[in-house]
């Protein structure tokens with residue numbers, strides 16, 4: 001009895017707060033563009049795999065794109081919107097449109113404001129990247145962009161195949177970060193950019209507990225992608241800043257990739 005109670009207590013501690021993982025989205029519907037055009041982007045803090053409520057984002061600290069090594073600030077282009085999750089009240093989020101003209105890789109990066117997670121009494125700041133390509137010409141998708149912490153893709157992130165694997169390298173202050181737990185999710189709903197909403201309908205299965213993988217001595221992790229879709233990796237607490245306004249800060253690195261059937 002005592003052992004059982006202890007295990008139950010340990011499980012309760014581990015699952016303190018919602019079992020569902022927060023994920024900062026930096027979403028665009030098309031990641032392999034053939035033609036020049038306006039690319040819509042949605043910055044939403046939510047629970048993509050469980051497909052539940054969205055959470056209020058503060059004003060982002062930074063938002064930029066890197067194209068062929070040149071960084072362009074996009075913060076002023078952000079529009080504050082209300083975004084509807086599958087449940088709960090609409091939450092504060094941001095959208096923008098970016099004009100893509102030239103061929104190559106576009107690395108979008110978001111440093112959101114720290115988010116107060118009341119259930120755990122900590123701040124969470126998920127520094128997030130999404131990479132898209134135009135014209136099938138790769139130009140730097142595997143280059144870090146100098147974020148405090150980031151996941152650098154070791155496989156072309158906009159062309160991953162279901163049934164294959166994806167490898168990323170986690171960096172903290174530019175150095176490989178070993179032994180860090182990374183959670184894995186996919187976007188389990190339709191994303192309606194016009195209505196600024198996730199669909200009420202949940203599309204695929206939700207595993208019983210969080211999918212997690214741990215970085216090796218070189219900061220590398222590999223995950224087998226079981227199904228097509230938009231997959232996200234969130235490496236937890238890998239950033240150099242550990243405190244915000246007198247409370248613990250989990251500065252996480254998030255990367256989104258796109259997997260299709262071959």
Ligand SMILES: [Cu+2]
Pocket residue numbers: 018021022046047055
């Ligand atoms: Cu949450």
